[in-house]
Each structure stands twice: as C-alpha cells, then as structure tokens.
Amino acid sequence: MDIIELLRREFNPRQVIVDETSLTAYATDESGEGPYYPRAAFLAQSPLEVEKLLRLASMEGFAVTPRGLGTGKSGGALPVCGGVVLAMDGMKRILEIDEDSSLAIVEPGIITQTLQQAVWEHRLFYPPDPASLDTCSLGGNVAENAGGPRAFRYGVTREYVLGMEAVTMGGKRFNLGRKSIKGVSGYDLTGLLTGSEGTLAVFTKLIMRLIPRHREPGIVLAFYADLASAARAVTALLSSSVHPMALELIDGYSLKNITGIEGFAPPAEAGGAILCEMEGLPDDDALLERLADILEGGDPLHIDVAMDPSACRRLWTARRNVSTRLKENHRYKISEDIAVPRAAIPAAVAQVQEIARRHGLHMGCYGHAGDGNLHVNFVTDDDGARKNFAMAVEELFVTTIRLGGTLSGEHGIGISKKRFMALEHDPNSLDMMHAIKKAWDPQNLLNPGKIL
Numbered sequence: 015m016d017i018i019e020l021l022r023r024e025f026n027p028r029q030v031i032v033d034e035t036s037l038t039a040y041a042t043d044e045s046g047e048g049p050y051y052p053r054a055a056f057l058a059q060s061p062l063e064v065e066k067l068l069r070l071a072s073m074e075g076f077a078v079t080p081r082g083l084g085t086g087k088s089g090g091a092l093p094v095c096g097g098v099v100l101a102m103d104g105m106k107r108i109l110e111i112d113e114d115s116s117l118a119i120v121e122p123g124i125i126t127q128t129l130q131q132a133v134w135e136h137r138l139f140y141p142p143d144p145a146s147l148d149t150c151s152l153g154g155n156v157a158e159n160a161g162g163p164r165a166f167r168y169g170v171t172r173e174y175v176l177g178m179e180a181v182t183m184g185g186k187r188f189n190l191g192r193k194s195i196k197g198v199s200g201y202d203l204t205g206l207l208t209g210s211e212g213t214l215a216v217f218t219k220l221i222m223r224l225i226p227r228h229r230e231p232g233i234v235l236a237f238y239a240d241l242a243s244a245a246r247a248v249t250a251l252l253s254s255s256v257h258p259m260a261l262e263l264i265d266g267y268s269l270k271n272i273t274g275i276e277g278f279a280p281p282a283e284a285g286g287a288i289l290c291e292m293e294g295l296p297d298d299d300a301l302l303e304r305l306a307d308i309l310e311g312g313d314p315l316h317i318d319v320a321m322d323p324s325a326c327r328r329l330w331t332a333r334r335n336v337s338t339r340l341k342e343n344h345r346y347k348i349s350e351d352i353a354v355p356r357a358a359i360p361a362a363v364a365q366v367q368e369i370a371r372r373h374g375l376h377m378g379c380y381g382h383a384g385d386g387n388l389h390v391n392f393v394t395d396d397d398g399a400r401k402n403f404a405m406a407v408e409e410l411f412v413t414t415i416r417l418g419g420t421l422s423g424e425h426g427i428g429i430s431k432k433r434f435m436a437l438e439h440d441p442n443s444l445d446m447m448h449a450i451k452k453a454w455d456p457q458n459l460l461n462p463g464k465i466l
C-alpha cells in the first residue's frame with residue numbers, strides 16, 4: 015500500500031504531513047546538505063505511536079529518519095532515502111524531576127535550554143550547553159553526543175545519560191540503563207545508543223543525571239596579536255592549576271564577524287582571543303590575579319573582565335553567534351568540527367591557517383579549545399574559490415588524523431563526513447560498526463545512508 019495512504023489510515027491524518035511546502039521544513043537542516051524530501055513527515059505524540067510507525071515501516075519496507083529540531087550540522091536528520099521523517103519535537107514533556115536522586119526523566123523533544131531552566135529552579139544543573147541550546151532538542155543532543163563550551167569542565171552529553179527508553183526498527187521497545195549513578199551490569203547499550211545518530215533506535219524517554227547548581231561565574235577575555243599566541247596561552251592555562259568551566263579560542267576573522275553584537279568590541283588589531291569562564295570568580299580576587307598572570311604570559315593586547323550575569327550573558331551571546339554571523343556575512347561557508355589532543359592545538363591552528371591560505375579561502379576558526387575541539391569554517395564570496403572547499407576539507411581531515419585527532423568533536427558524521435571514515439578507523443573497526451548496525455536494524459531502514 016502507498017505510504018501516505020497507510021499512514022492516514024493508521025494514524026490521525028492531522029499528524030501526517032504530505033504537502034510539499036510543509037515538507038520543505040524536513041528536507042534540510044543546518045548542515046547545508048540537501049534538500050532531501052521525504053514522502054511524508056509523521057508528528058509523533060507518544061511511544062506507542064513510535065512503536066507502531068516502526069512496526070509498519072519494517073513490514074512495508076520504507077525508511078524512517080528520526081528528527082529533533084533540525085539544527086544538526088552533519089545531515090543526520092535528512093531523509094536521504096525518502097520514506098518518512100519521524101518528527102520527535104512534539105514529545106517534549108518533563109515527566110519527573112527527582113531532587114533527591116538528582117535526575118530528570120524527560121521526553122526527547124524537549125528543548126535543551128528548557129530542561130536547564132526547569133532543573134535550575136530545583137537547585138540542580140544540567141551542564142551540556144551546545145551553542146544551539148535554545149533551538150535544539152535533548153534527543154538530538156543524545157543522538158549526536160553533543161558538547162558545548164562547558165564540556166571542558168563538565169563533560170559532554172554522554173556523561174549525563176543514565177538510561178533511556180528506545181524503540182528499534184520493527185517496533186520493539188527497550189528500557190536501557192538505570193537511575194543510579196554507578197552501574198556495571200551487562201553491555202552498556204545506553205552508551206552505544208548515545209552518539210549513534212538515530213541509526214540504531216529512536217529514543218522515546220531519557221533519564222538524565224543532574225548535578226548541584228554552580229556558583230556565579232565570571233569571564234576573563236584576553237585578546238592577542240595572533241592566533242598562535244592565543245593558542246599558546248591555552249596550552250599554558252591547561253598545564254596550570256586553574257580549572258575553568260569553559261575555555262574558548264576565537265580567531266581574528268571570527269572576532270571581526272561578531273564585532274558589534276551586544277556591544278562586543280575587540281581591539282582592531284586582535285588576531286585571536288581566549289574566553290575563560292570560571293566559577294566563583296566574582297568573589298575571588300586571588301583567583302582572578304592568578305588567571306590574569308597566566309594569560310599575561312602570552313603578552314595580550316588587552317584583557318576584559320565580565321563579573322556580573324548580564325555582562326557574561328552578553329559575551330556568550332557574541333561567542334554563540336560566530337557560526338551564524340560567518341554564514342550571514344558570506345555567500346559560501348563550510349564548517350567542520352575537528353578535535354585534536356590538547357597539546358596539538360597550536361600545530362593544528364597553524365596548519366589549518368596554511369590550508370586556508372593555500373586555497374584562497376577565508377577562515378573562521380574558533381571553538382572549545384579546552385577540549386581540543388576546533389570549529390573550522392572555510393568561507394568565501396568567490397565562485398572560483400568555492401570550488402576549493404572539497405580539497406581544503408580533505409586536507410583538514412588528513413592533517414587532523416595525523417595529529418592524533420578525530421573527524422568530529424561534537425557534530426557527528428551524518429552524511430557530510432562519512433566518506434572520510436576510513437581515514438580515522440581501521441577496516442576491522444569499520445566491519446564491527448557495520449555488524450552492529452546490522453544487528454539493530456537488519457533491513458537498513460532506520461536512518462539509512464548515515465555514518466557508514
């Protein structure tokens with residue numbers, strides 16, 4: 015039977031989207047890939063509906079692509095094989111906040127910031143903070159194992175997923191993981207599904223670990239003449255006894271692109287900056303002095319300090335808008351998110367700059383330096399130079415792997431990076447990944463065409 019007819023017969027037709035204009039929203043994401051149109055989108059409201067859809071898909075042989083809020087940067091939510099997009103953003107309830115056990119049980123479509131704000135009211139904190147936190151879903155974060163600036167201090171999403179309810183292709187529902195912080199009981203299937211990019215199962219409920227609220231943070235922002243000096247200051251900070259919540263590196267080109275946002279005004283000659291956020295800084299002069307000493311070792315042009323919540327929020331707004339501004343200010347942009355061992359940051363920065371120069375491209379390089387995670391954005395307004403994107407990206411990945419790094423620190427592989435997987439993984443590892451995919455989804459119908 016035709017997919018659309020089947021869906022309309024089995025579900026409330028109002029939850030089945032089929033007209034091309036509305037489907038446009040499901041044909042793209044923030045990766046710049048596509049558009050890839052599905053036959054239909056299904057707006058799920060309950061785990062039972064997810065089960066039923068995946069049972070029908072297996073019986074009728076159509077592909078299903080889970081989708082959160084479509085902010086993914088590697089094309090994970092794009093229906094490259096057509097079929098049905100399973101929109102999870104309607105399942106967004108907080109089911110429980112357990113203050114005594116410091117955990118929350120939620121549906122996967124909840125916006126990450128909504129969860130953060132809700133648990134804060136209970137004197138608890140959910141740390142993962144992707145720059146997209148007000149527009150992305152927790153389910154998407156778990157599927158991509160999302161990071162963010164504060165991953166440096168608190169770790170990435172994986173560290174906060176205690177357990178989940180998940181449904182596999184065919185409609186089998188699993189309860190995985192636990193509510194306790196510790197647990198060594200059988201294979202860690204929760205860990206396997208975290209970061210699996212919606213290719214093994216669909217999450218319908220998530221059990222998330224929370225921690226106590228942190229003290230008020232302050233920010234020190236140091237500007238340097240060039241990116242290499244800023245990168246060296248990062249290395250000095252990393253080997254000191256100071257432990258920031260976030261340690262971000264921003265290159266001169268990115269600084270220029272965000273100038274003016276919320277009054278952000280870097281020195282005109284700045285070629286790089288470090289943003290260092292520290293808990294308790296407003297009440298600790300000795301800590302501020304120690305931090306300033308370390309940063310001054312790199313001979314900064316200027317140091318700014320933000321000690322009250324609104325000044326900190328303004329700086330974070332500017333930092334979080336780097337990617338958006340680079341996109342708005344250029345006709346063409348391609349962004350990657352490599353990660354290298356921390357000690358290799360200065361070498362990575364130098365080599366990435368050289369790649370951009372060789373290919374006649376501008377580059378905005380910024381990111382979570384504390385984790386060695388750099389967002390490398392090649393941008394241009396020139397049709398000719400745009401043709402060099404593919405070569406520049408390939409050289410970027412070869413360089414990254416040589417430095418002991420990885421293709422993606424937090425955005426995942428999706429469709430954008432899958433052709434480079436063999437650069438990083440040996441053939442036996444890739445065979446094992448294929449075998450895992452086959453065990454969970456033997457018909458290759460759940461988010462096909464991704465990662466492998």
Ligand SMILES: Cc1cc2nc3c(=O)[nH]c(=O)nc-3n(C[C@H](O)[C@H](O)[C@H](O)COP(=O)(O)OP(=O)(O)OC[C@H]3O[C@@H](n4cnc5c(N)ncnc54)[C@H](O)[C@@H]3O)c2cc1C
Nearest residue numbers: 082083084085086090145151153154155157160161212217
């Ligand atoms: C401006 C901007 C800044 C960003 N900054 C960061 C950052 O700092 N750190 C970071 O890590 N990422 C960042 N991202 C990338 C993106 O926001 C994250 O990857 C996010 O986790 C995606 O969530 P989403 O709800 O939009 O998921 P989608 O894009 O809808 O989907 C992403 C993947 O998750 C799968 N998926 C979604 N829901 C489910 C579910 N319920 N069950 C199973 N699989 C599911 C999809 O199939 C897909 O493979 C940024 C993106 C933008 C646009």
